[in-house]
Amino acid sequence: MPIALITGITGQDGSYLAEQLLAKGYTVHGMIRRASNFNTQRIEHLFNDPEIYNQRLFLHHGDLTDSSNLNRLLEKIGPNEIYNLAAQSHVKVSFEVPEYTAEVDGLGTLRFLDSIKEVGLEKRARFYQASTSELFGLVQEVPQTEKTPFYPRSPYGVAKLYGYWIVVNYRESYGLHASNGILFNHESPRRGETFVTRKITRAAGRIREGMQEHVALGNLGAQRDWGYAPEYTEMMWRMLQQEQPGDYVCATQETHTVREFCEHSFAAVDMPLTFEGEGENEVGRDEKGIVRVKVNPNYYRPAEVELLIGNPEKARRELGWQPKVTFAELVQIMAKADWDLAKKEKLLAA
Numbered sequence: 001m002p003i004a005l006i007t008g009i010t011g012q013d014g015s016y017l018a019e020q021l022l023a024k025g026y027t028v029h030g031m032i033r034r035a036s037n038f039n040t041q042r043i044e045h046l047f048n049d050p051e052i053y054n055q056r057l058f059l060h061h062g063d064l065t066d067s068s069n070l071n072r073l074l075e076k077i078g079p080n081e082i083y084n085l086a087a088q089s090h091v092k093v094s095f096e097v098p099e100y101t102a103e104v105d106g107l108g109t110l111r112f113l114d115s116i117k118e119v120g121l122e123k124r125a126r127f128y129q130a131s132t133s134e135l136f137g138l139v140q141e142v143p144q145t146e147k148t149p150f151y152p153r154s155p156y157g158v159a160k161l162y163g164y165w166i167v168v169n170y171r172e173s174y175g176l177h178a179s180n181g182i183l184f185n186h187e188s189p190r191r192g193e194t195f196v197t198r199k200i201t202r203a204a205g206r207i208r209e210g211m212q213e214h215v216a217l218g219n220l221g222a223q224r225d226w227g228y229a230p231e232y233t234e235m236m237w238r239m240l241q242q243e244q245p246g247d248y249v250c251a252t253q254e255t256h257t258v259r260e261f262c263e264h265s266f267a268a269v270d271m272p273l274t275f276e277g278e279g280e281n282e283v284g285r286d287e288k289g290i291v292r293v294k295v296n297p298n299y300y301r302p303a304e305v306e307l308l309i310g311n312p313e314k315a316r317r318e319l320g321w322q323p324k325v326t327f328a329e330l331v332q333i334m335a336k337a338d339w340d341l342a343k344k345e346k347l348l349a350a
């Protein structure tokens with residue numbers, strides 16, 4: 001049975017990928033960071049299953065800033081497939097911790113590739129790198145494809161640009177089976193709560209249950225190509241099953257504004273919103289005229305990515321991959337899950 005190593009297994013994507021690989025019969029090793037609180041909530045169901053944990057799922061402490069740890073892990077595990085999903089993944093936060101972001105997202109990728117070489121796994125192990133649509137930043141072409149020139153707009157995007165090119169370089173220099181998935185935004189009920197989609201669906205549920213008055217957001221006009229995360233992790237696996245490595249855009253080829261995401265989310269909890277005003281004065285009101293969405297410029301970014309929309313034609317053609325969950329369905333899935341969560345929280349608080 002194949003052996004996989006996932007960095008970032010405690011994150012949104014890592015948790016879905018671990019489930020999918022276990023279901024395919026893999027032995028899965030995950031790297032986790034030491035934390036002062038439990039950071040394994042997203043994989044708790046796997047962790048608590050005695051037939052899985054320490055049988056086919058193994059967790060190891062580690063960090064992408066620690067090369068000796070990476071060497072040891074690779075030697076001990078001897079994986080056939082490596083999914084490098086670990087990252088400081090928040091774009092706005094990357095402006096506040098640019099050096100750390102470069103260490104983990106840029107140099108961390110190099111450390112990993114070099115460890116593979118160092119321990120002699122370059123013929124055995126296939127490598128997936130979590131590249132991103134943030135590479136396109138100030139977009140040079142619409143829609144974006146694998147051939148669109150990059151123009152990152154944040155320390156996160158620039159760090160990931162290094163990650164992208166070092167993967168290409170190790171592939172070309174040392175024959176590594178190393179691939180970049182250029183994934184556009186993908187979301188789910190497991191999305192971190194500080195990303196805009198989850199922030200909105202969490203707020204919609206809590207506002208609907210009377211637990212919160214309104215939500216403050218930044219740029220309501222930003223447009224994103226939002227897909228459903230489990231479909232994107234399935235695509236990661238497909239990339240590593242290819243005879244030849246390559247780089248693939250993974251997207252829905254639809255784009256929507258943050259404002260539209262709000263409209264769909266609040267409609268899903270039976271609180272339709274109407275937006276009025278402009279810029280910092282724009283608000284979203286419910287049917288009673290109560291303001292439920294406000295703008296707070298603190299959430300603006302020093303440089304913004306205004307529009308993303310990807311063309312996944314290469315992935316469709318070569319990997320047979322096509323997203324099925326639509327934008328409207330994605331919002332429904334997330335809004336419903338967060339409404340249920342708010343109801344539970346309310347019961348517990350009562």
Ligand code: NAP
Pocket residue numbers: 007008009010011012013014031032033035039062063064065084085086087088089090104130131132133182183184185186187192
């Ligand atoms: P996420 O939920 O933020 O998860 C990130 C994971 O990386 C977590 O497990 C985190 O551990 C771990 N991590 C952070 N710093 C680390 C370090 N120094 N050493 C080891 N592990 C570290 O991110 P995601 O949404 O699942 O995304 C997965 C990957 O895809 C990331 O590389 C992200 O940049 C990239 N990506 C995401 C999207 C998207 O829309 N989701 C799109 C394109 C690319 P803790 O749990 O301990 O924090």
Ligand code: F7E
Pocket residue numbers: 089090091092131132133134183184185186194195196197199216217218219220222223224258299300301304305
């Ligand atoms: O922002 C705007 C914000 O933080 C989306 C990461 O997974 O996808 C993600 O990066 C848009 C931006 O995601 C708020 O300005 C408005 O234009 O949800 P986000 P992101 O920056 O697109 C890419 C592909 C990755 O690779 C990253 O790892 O929404 N926005 N108001 C807001 N964003 C946030 N977070 N919070 C707000 O209040």
